[in-house]
Amino acid sequence: MGAEFGIGASVKRKEDFRFVTGRGNYLDDINRPGQAYGYFVRSPYAHAKIAGIDAKKASKMPGVVRVLTGADLEADKIGGLICGWNVKSKDGTDTRMPKHPALASDTVRYVGDAIALVVAETYAQARDAAEAVKVKYDVLPAQIDVSKADKKGAAIVHADVRRNMAYDWEIGDKKATDAAFAKAAHVAKLDLVNNRVAPNAMEPRAAIGEYSASDDSFTLYTTSQNPHVARLVLSAFVQIAPEHKLRVVSPDMGGGFGSKIFIYPDETAVIWAAKKVGRPVKWTSDRAEAFQTDCHGRDHVTHVELALDQGGKFLGLRVSTKANMGAYLSTFASCVPSYLYGTLLQGQYTTGAIHCEVKAVFTHTTPVDAVRGAGRPEATYVIERIIDVAARDLKIDPADLRRRNMIQPNAFPYQTQVALQYDSGNYPAALTKALEIADYKGFAQRRDEAKRRGKLRGIGLSSYIEACGIAPSAVVGALGCGVGLYEGATVRMNPTGSAIVYIGSHSHGQGHETTFSQVVHERLGVPFEQIEIVHGDTGKIPFGMGTYGSRSIAVGGVALQNAVDKLIEKGRKIAAHKLEVAESDIQFKDGTYSVVGTDKKTSFAEVTFAAYVPHNYPAGLEPGMEATAFYDPANFTFPAGTHVCEVEVDPDTGGVEVVKWSACDDFGRIINPMIVEGQVHGGIAHGIGQALLEGCVYDKSGQLLTASYMDYAMPRADNFPTIKVDTIQTPCPHNALGVKGCGEAGAIAAPPAVVNAIANALNVKHVEMPATAERVWQALNA
Amino acid sequence: MATHKVTMKVNGKAVSGEVESRTLLVHFLRETLRLTGTHVGCDTSQCGACTVHMNGESVKSCSLFAVQCEGQDIQTIEGVATGDQLHPMQQAFKDNHGLQCGYCTPGMIMTALDMVRRIPSPSEQEIRKNLEGNMCRCTGYHNIVKSIAAGAKAMAGAR
Numbered sequence: 001m002g003a004e005f006g007i008g009a010s011v012k013r014k015e016d017f018r019f020v021t022g023r024g025n026y027l028d029d030i031n032r033p034g035q036a037y038g039y040f041v042r043s044p045y046a047h048a049k050i051a052g053i054d055a056k057k058a059s060k061m062p063g064v065v066r067v068l069t070g071a072d073l074e075a076d077k078i079g080g081l082i083c084g085w086n087v088k089s090k091d092g093t094d095t096r097m098p099k100h101p102a103l104a105s106d107t108v109r110y111v112g113d114a115i116a117l118v119v120a121e122t123y124a125q126a127r128d129a130a131e132a133v134k135v136k137y138d139v140l141p142a143q144i145d146v147s148k149a150d151k152k153g154a155a156i157v158h159a160d161v162r163r164n165m166a167y168d169w170e171i172g173d174k175k176a177t178d179a180a181f182a183k184a185a186h187v188a189k190l191d192l193v194n195n196r197v198a199p200n201a202m203e204p205r206a207a208i209g210e211y212s213a214s215d216d217s218f219t220l221y222t223t224s225q226n227p228h229v230a231r232l233v234l235s236a237f238v239q240i241a242p243e244h245k246l247r248v249v250s251p252d253m254g255g256g257f258g259s260k261i262f263i264y265p266d267e268t269a270v271i272w273a274a275k276k277v278g279r280p281v282k283w284t285s286d287r288a289e290a291f292q293t294d295c296h297g298r299d300h301v302t303h304v305e306l307a308l309d310q311g312g313k314f315l316g317l318r319v320s321t322k323a324n325m326g327a328y329l330s331t332f333a334s335c336v337p338s339y340l341y342g343t344l345l346q347g348q349y350t351t352g353a354i355h356c357e358v359k360a361v362f363t364h365t366t367p368v369d370a371v372r373g374a375g376r377p378e379a380t381y382v383i384e385r386i387i388d389v390a391a392r393d394l395k396i397d398p399a400d401l402r403r404r405n406m407i408q409p410n411a412f413p414y415q416t417q418v419a420l421q422y423d424s425g426n427y428p429a430a431l432t433k434a435l436e437i438a439d440y441k442g443f444a445q446r447r448d449e450a451k452r453r454g455k456l457r458g459i460g461l462s463s464y465i466e467a468c469g470i471a472p473s474a475v476v477g478a479l480g481c482g483v484g485l486y487e488g489a490t491v492r493m494n495p496t497g498s499a500i501v502y503i504g505s506h507s508h509g510q511g512h513e514t515t516f517s518q519v520v521h522e523r524l525g526v527p528f529e530q531i532e533i534v535h536g537d538t539g540k541i542p543f544g545m546g547t548y549g550s551r552s553i554a555v556g557g558v559a560l561q562n563a564v565d566k567l568i569e570k571g572r573k574i575a576a577h578k579l580e581v582a583e584s585d586i587q588f589k590d591g592t593y594s595v596v597g598t599d600k601k602t603s604f605a606e607v608t609f610a611a612y613v614p615h616n617y618p619a620g621l622e623p624g625m626e627a628t629a630f631y632d633p634a635n636f637t638f639p640a641g642t643h644v645c646e647v648e649v650d651p652d653t654g655g656v657e658v659v660k661w662s663a664c665d666d667f668g669r670i671i672n673p674m675i676v677e678g679q680v681h682g683g684i685a686h687g688i689g690q691a692l693l694e695g696c697v698y699d700k701s702g703q704l705l706t707a708s709y710m711d712y713a714m715p716r717a718d719n720f721p722t723i724k725v726d727t728i729q730t731p732c733p734h735n736a737l738g739v740k741g742c743g744e745a746g747a748i749a750a751p752p753a754v755v756n757a758i759a760n761a762l763n764v765k766h767v768e769m770p771a772t773a774e775r776v777w778q779a780l781n782a
Numbered sequence: 783m784a785t786h787k788v789t790m791k792v793n794g795k796a797v798s799g800e801v802e803s804r805t806l807l808v809h810f811l812r813e814t815l816r817l818t819g820t821h822v823g824c825d826t827s828q829c830g831a832c833t834v835h836m837n838g839e840s841v842k843s844c845s846l847f848a849v850q851c852e853g854q855d856i857q858t859i860e861g862v863a864t865g866d867q868l869h870p871m872q873q874a875f876k877d878n879h880g881l882q883c884g885y886c887t888p889g890m891i892m893t894a895l896d897m898v899r900r901i902p903s904p905s906e907q908e909i910r911k912n913l914e915g916n917m918c919r920c921t922g923y924h925n926i927v928k929s930i931a932a933g934a935k936a937m938a939g940a941r
C-alpha cells in the first residue's frame with residue numbers, strides 16, 4: 001500500500017503527540033476514587049530473623065487505615081511468588097524453588113525484602129507510619145560473595161537448599177570438548193566477571209489494586225510488560241482471584257528493560273490489600289526502592305577457555321559460570337543463565353565442540369532476573385572477549401580471526417553444538433560493512449594522531465548473535481518452561497472502515513502503535529491514522545504473553561499479520577459474491593479486490609461495510625469483519641551483526657572516552673527503520689553503561705551501596721559519541737513478515753566491544769567492567 | 783502537619799491550593815493540579831524527569847517545596863503547545879524520534895527550551911553537556927541531541 005505509511009517507511013510515531021504534550025497515561029498518573037496509599041516496611045538487613053513486629057504505634061498515626069503483615073497474608077492463604085521455569089540439573093533434579101512470600105514473616109533475605117504494608121490516606125502518612133513500625137531483628141551472617149556461595153562455611157539463604165545451589169546445569173558435549181582441547185595448538189584462557197546491573201527504567205514500578213464487591217472482581221493496574229502473565233500467576237499460584245475475576249491493566253509505561261516482566265511482592269500485596277481495606281490501594285516505588293527491589297541483571301563469575309588449531313580455527317570452547325540468583329528465584333530467573341546463555345555460546349562461529357556448566361546460587365542480595373538481553377549479553381561477552389584474548393596471544397588481527405571462523409552464509413540452517421538451529425544470516429557481510437563504516441583500515445593513523453595528543457586509542461569489535469522472538473512453545477516446554485510463548489492478536493474492522501487491533505505485545509517505548517499500524521495499513525489499505533492499537537489490558541486483548549526478548553514484532557507482529565490474512569480471506573468471499581465471480585478469480589492487492597483481467601474491483605473498506613450491512617451477502621457466511629490469530633513461532637529468530645567501538649584513554653587519569661561507534665546489524669526485514677535505529681541507539685547506550693559506568697555494589701554485610709543516582713552511575717548524554725548504525729537484511733525464513741527483532745541487540749553487542757577497545761588501547765589482556773577510571777589506571781600501571 | 787495556602791501562576795493561570803510544609807512542587811503539580819505531564823524519576827534530584835520552568839528558567843520541581851513557589855510563575859509541559867499546535871521543540875522531538883517511552887521527554891523538552899534561551903544555537907557538544915541533569919534510559923540520547931539541535935534551529939527561524 002502507500003509507501004508513505006507502509007512497511008519499510010520511517011513513519012513518525014503516532015504515540016508521540018501525547019508524550020510530548022504531557023498527556024501520557026503512566027501508572028502514577030492514574031488515581032481511583034476512594035484510593036488509599038501503600039508504603040512498604042522493608043528490611044534494612046541482608047539476613048535476619050524477624051523476632052517481632054510491633055505496629056501498635058503506627059496504626060494510631062494520622063491517616064493510617066491498616067498495617068498488614070505476612071501473618072495476615074498467611075491467614076488469608078495467599079500463596080507465595082513463583083519461578084516459572086524448571087531448569088534440570090546435571091543429575092536430573094529439579095531447580096530448587098524456595099518459598100517466596102510477598103511479605104516476609106519469619107526471615108528476611110535481602111535489604112529491601114518487604115515485611116509490612118502500611119495503608120493510609122496519603123502517601124506521606126503511609127510513609128511516616130511505616131517508619132514507626134517497630135521490627136525486632138535477630139541479625140544473621142549474610143552471604144554476598146557469589147564465588148563462595150556454594151562453598152563450605154557460606155551463610156545459607158534457604159534452609160531447604162543445600163549449599164545455596166538452585167541448580168548445577170550443563171549443556172554441550174563435554175567429551176567432544178575435552179577431545180578438541182587435547183588437539184589444540186593453543187588454548188586461550190580468561191577469568192571474567194559480568195557485573196551486576198540495575199535495570200533503571202526511568203518510570204519506577206507502581207501498582208493500584210482495586211476490588212469491586214458488587215461482582216467480587218479485582219482490577220490491578222500495574223507496570224507490566226505482560227499483563228496476562230501477571231494475571232495467570234496471581235490467579236493460579238498466588239490465588240488472589242480466578243482469572244475471570246481479575247483484570248490486569250498496564251497503561252503507558254516508562255520503559256521496562258525486563259524489570260517489569262516479573263510478578264513482584266509489591267503488586268501482589270497491593271491487590272490483596274485492596275479487598276482487605278475495601279478501598280483501592282496505590283503504591284509507587286521511589287528510586288531507592290527501585291534499586292533495592294527491581295530485579296537486577298547479569299552477575300556472573302566465569303572461567304572460559306578457547307582451543308584453537310595452528311591456523312586459528314576454533315576447535316573447542318569450555319565455559320564454567322557461577323550465576324547469582326539473589327535471595328529468591330524471580331519469575332524467569334532460572335532460564336536466564338541457562339537456556340538464554342549456554343545456548344548462545346556458538347556465537348557466529350563454527351566452533352567444533354562446546355561445553356558449558358552453570359551453577360546458579362542464592363545469595364542475600366536482590367533477586368536477579370532478565371535485564372535487556374538476558375543471558376545473551378553474558379554469552380556474547382564470554383565469546384567476544386576470549387576471541388580477543390586469543391587474537392592477542394596469537395598476534396592475529398581480531399577482525400581476521402573472527403572472519404576465519406564465521407559460519408558462512410550458505411551454511412543455513414546451521415545446527416549449533418548447543419541445541420539451537422540458526423535459520424539465516426550473513427555474518428561476514430555484516431562484519432565487512434561494520435568495518436567499512438568504522439574505517440577500520442584508517443585506525444592506525446587515528447591511533448598515532450591520538451598518541452600525539454597524549455591519548456591511548458583502542459579499537460574493539462563485537463560480532464554478536466542473539467536468539468529472539470522467544471519462542472516455540474513446544475521447545476521451551478521441553479526445556480522446563482511453565483508457559484507457552486505464542487502471541488495473540490485481534491483485528492476488528494469497524495463498519496466505517498477504521499480498524500482496532502487488540503494485541504498481547506506491550507509497548508513501553510518500542511512504538512508499537514506506529515509499527516503495528518504500518519503492518520495493517522500495508523496489507524489492508526486502512527488509512528494509517530484510522531488504525532488504533534490497543535494493548536496492556538486483559539479485559540480487552542486476547543490472551544498474550546507480552547513483550548520481552550525482542551519478541552513484539554517477531555511473534556506479536558506475525559500474529560497480527562496472520563489475523564489480517566484471515567480478514568483478507570473472508571473478504572475474498574464477499575468480494576466474489578459482489579463482483580459475481582468465483583473466489584479463485586479474485587486477487588487482492590493494496591487493499592483492493594479485483595477480478596483478474598477485468599476492471600471490476602471493490603475495496604476492502606466496501607467489503608467491510610458489506611460484512612456489517614449484509615443485505616447482499618454470500619449465503620451461509622457469518623456477518624462481521626473481525627479475526628483473531630495466535631502465532632506460535634517455528635523457531636527463534638537470530639538477529640546478528642558486528643559493532644565496532646573506538647575509545648581514547650587518558651593515561652594520566654585512566655578516564656575512558658568512547659569516541660566512535662559503528663555498527664551493522666541484521667534484523668531481517670525492517671518495518672520502520674527510524675524506530676529500529678532508535679532501539680539500537682538505546683541498546684548501545686545501555687551496553688556502554690554496563691561496560692564503563694554501571695554496577696551494583698554490596699558491602700560485606702549486604703548493604704546496597706549503590707541505591708541512588710548519586711552512587712550508581714547512569715550513562716548521560718555526554719558519555720556518548722555520535723553513533724553510526726546501518727543494517728543488512730536477511731529475511732527470517734520462517735515467519736510471514738521476515739522479521740527478527742531489534743530491541744536488545746545493542747545491549748548485547750556493546751559491552752565486549754568497549755572492553756576489547758580498552759584492552760587494545762592499553763595493550764592488556766583484560767579489564768573488568770565497569771571499566772572505571774580507577775580500574776583502567778590500575779591496569780595501565782600494574 | 784501544618785498546612786499552608788499557596789498561590790502561584792501555572793501555565794498562565796492563577797492557581798492555589800492547600801499544601802503541607804513538606805509538599806514538593808512536583809507533587810503539588812501532579813496531585814493537586816493534576817498536571818501529570820511532569821514526572822518523578824528519582825529521589826535525589828538527578829534524573830530531570832520533573833523539570834519545569836520557574837520565571838522562565840528551568841528548575842527541578844522535586845527540589846522545591848510548593849511553599850517556596852508562592853507568587854512565582856511556573857510553566858509545565860502542558861503549557862508549551864498552543865492548543866493542539868505543537869511548539870517547534872515538541873515538533874522536533876517527534877520529527878527526530880527523540881523519545882521512546884516518553885517518560886523523560888517532558889523534562890527533556892523543558893530543559894531544551896531553557897538551553898536554547900541561554901544558547902540560541904547550541905553545538906552537539908554543548909547540547910550533550912547541558913543535558914547532564916536529564917537522564918534517558920531508552921534513546922541513548924542520540925536522537926534527543928538531534929531533536930534539540932533541530933528544535934533550536936526551528937525556533938531561530940520562527941523568531
Ligand code: FES
Nearest residue numbers: 823827829830844
Ligand atoms: S525527580 Fe529526578 S530530578 Fe526530580
Ligand code: FES
Nearest residue numbers: 882883886918920
Ligand atoms: S524515552 Fe524513555 S526514558 Fe527517555
